[in-house]
Amino acid sequence: MKHIPRKATTHVNQNEGLIFEKSSAGKAAWRLPPLDVPEVDTAKLLGAADRKDLGHMPEVSEIEIIRHFTRLSTWNYAIDLGMYPLGSCTMKYNPRVNEVVSRLDGLANGHPYQPEKISQGALRILKTLSDCLIEITGMDAITLQPAAGAHGEFTGLLLVRAYHQSKGHARKKILIPDSAHGTNPATAATVGYAVENLKSNPQGMVDVAALASQMNEDVAALMLTNPNTLGVFEHEIHKIADIMHAKGGLLYMDGANMNALVGKVRPGDFGVDVMHLNLHKTFSTPHGGGGPGSGPVAVKKILEPYLPTPVVIAKSDGTLGFEYDRPQSVGRVRAFYGNFGMFVRALAYTLANGPDGLRQTTEDAVLNANYIRKGLEGVYDLPYPTPSMHEVVFSDKLQAKKGVKTMDIAKRLIDYGFHPYTTAFPLIVPGALMIEPTESESKEEMDLFIDAMKSIAEEVEEDPEMVLAAPHTTRVSRLDEVAAARKPVLRWKPS
Ligand SMILES: *Cc1c(COP(=O)(O)O)cnc(C)c1O
Numbered sequence: 001m002k003h004i005p006r007k008a009t010t011h012v013n014q015n016e017g018l019i020f021e022k023s024s025a026g027k028a029a030w031r032l033p034p035l036d037v038p039e040v041d042t043a044k045l046l047g048a049a050d051r052k053d054l055g056h057m058p059e060v061s062e063i064e065i066i067r068h069f070t071r072l073s074t075w076n077y078a079i080d081l082g083m084y085p086l087g088s089c090t091m092k093y094n095p096r097v098n099e100v101v102s103r104l105d106g107l108a109n110g111h112p113y114q115p116e117k118i119s120q121g122a123l124r125i126l127k128t129l130s131d132c133l134i135e136i137t138g139m140d141a142i143t144l145q146p147a148a149g150a151h152g153e154f155t156g157l158l159l160v161r162a163y164h165q166s167k168g169h170a171r172k173k174i175l176i177p178d179s180a181h182g183t184n185p186a187t188a189a190t191v192g193y194a195v196e197n198l199k200s201n202p203q204g205m206v207d208v209a210a211l212a213s214q215m216n217e218d219v220a221a222l223m224l225t226n227p228n229t230l231g232v233f234e235h236e237i238h239k240i241a242d243i244m245h246a247k248g249g250l251l252y253m254d255g256a257n258m259n260a261l262v263g264k265v266r267p268g269d270f271g272v273d274v275m276h277l278n279l280h281k282t283f284s285t286p287h288g289g290g291g292p293g294s295g296p297v298a299v300k301k302i303l304e305p306y307l308p309t310p311v312v313i314a315k316s317d318g319t320l321g322f323e324y325d326r327p328q329s330v331g332r333v334r335a336f337y338g339n340f341g342m343f344v345r346a347l348a349y350t351l352a353n354g355p356d357g358l359r360q361t362t363e364d365a366v367l368n369a370n371y372i373r374k375g376l377e378g379v380y381d382l383p384y385p386t387p388s389m390h391e392v393v394f395s396d397k398l399q400a401k402k403g404v405k406t407m408d409i410a411k412r413l414i415d416y417g418f419h420p421y422t423t424a425f426p427l428i429v430p431g432a433l434m435i436e437p438t439e440s441e442s443k444e445e446m447d448l449f450i451d452a453m454k455s456i457a458e459e460v461e462e463d464p465e466m467v468l469a470a471p472h473t474t475r476v477s478r479l480d481e482v483a484a485a486r487k488p489v490l491r492w493k494p495s
Pocket of ligand 1: 088089148149150151181183184225229254256257278293295
């Protein structure tokens with residue numbers, strides 16, 4: 001199949017207006033049947049809360065309101081529109097079968113206060129998903145409660161702390177590589193640990209000699225991402241685990257990058273003691289605005305007594321139930337049992353793929369990242385030539401000579417119909433372009449992406465000013481991202 005290149009423009013199609021500007025008196029998008037009950041005096045009923053003047057409300061027809069909201073929905077980007085190569089985030093397709101299963105009446109209408117006796121199906125889902133994830137990670141036990149990856153990290157370190165306290169020696173430090181995701185040091189600090197930075201070696205991996213010299217009896221754990229945030233597999237992971245264990249420390253694995261490992265290797269087999277999974281990354285549940293997230297934490301036997309309660313257990317009468325009486329537990333970390341709807345989706349994904357399908361998924365994700373790497377090598381600088389797993393990290397070194405940075409290239413990519421890659425992370429790569437296609441993308445879509453990236457590199461040579469002013473096709477161009485997060489404007493007000 002020959003692909004039609006996506007052409008970028010520098011022109012916005014201004015076919016929209018505010019719904020308030022479309023208003024004209026007397027129009028309505030609704031029609032009610034005649035009143036068949038006695039009319040009430042709303043002033044009497046509502047007192048001071050009664051409002052006769054509804055202010056400046058738009059009056060529009062049904063088709064106008066439908067067009068308005070449908071148009072707004074197209075101003076955002078989604079995995080359902082095209083490739084979403086946001087590195088480290090594993091923005092894979094959310095299969096529709098997951099949605100169908102999660103809407104089954106018995107699951108969608110279940111209530112957390114329902115008696116266990118009539119919750120056996122829901123409990124079976126918690127148990128089966130737990131068993132699958134334990135098998136996939138090679139660990140011994142799991143909690144599904146945490147609501148996201150960062151919350152999983154927090155829960156995991158609470159377990160680490162409880163473990164060391166039970167040994168009578170509360171250690172003070174957590175070691176974290178300089179390539180780590182920002183949530184890792186933030187989590188360690190939140191749990192009350194001091195963070196000690198570990199420098200990466202020239203291949204972008206943990207410097208094992210440096211680790212050996214930094215490891216001592218004051219270190220509670222090493223938080224390690226594998227493959228790390230450069231998309232590189234830490235192949236000395238066994239040595240790393242041995243160094244930690246020899247001095248009584250634990251190995252925490254940030255499992256955000258499990259999309260490179262599922263069905264191939266198991267963290268439990270390479271010495272990991274505790275790890276989180278991101279169901280909204282690896283296990284295809286919606287990510288971002290479509291959430292909520294889910295960050296199960298899997299552990300080895302030594303940490304099992306500290307897991308949050310309640311824990312799903314098989315009772316002596318053959319039914320499933322919740323166990324609350326666990327004296328060493330760190331307690332609850334989330335209301336009820338976690339984000340149940342996500343467990344249904346993740347289990348649907350896992351069972352639909354099966355062991356061979358999950359392995360194939362991993363292989364395709366790695367193949368896709370390497371296809372993009374080959375397509376863009378030479379066009380963009382590759383700071384670490386170490387083999388890539390499920391994502392590849394370039395830098396803007398070549399384009400920076402023209403004054404164009406990773407953020408500018410990412411903004412121009414929007415004009416080509418793609419969501420940007422991850423910019424400026426990991427921190428050990430100045431001007432990083434972090435690209436993760438996931439297994440969801442076809443060769444055709446990746447070819448379009450590679451063409452777009454090559455085309456932008458040419459534009460940088462010929463007309464850097466145009467790239468610096470991108471995006472040109474969006475309703476708003478460059479936003480103040482800090483103000484947008486800190487002081488969001490969520491409501492239109494008449495001026
Ligand atoms: C996404 C991510 C996290 C945090 O996970 P959330 O679910 O967003 O809280 C942590 N570490 C890495 C490497 C990640 O990519």
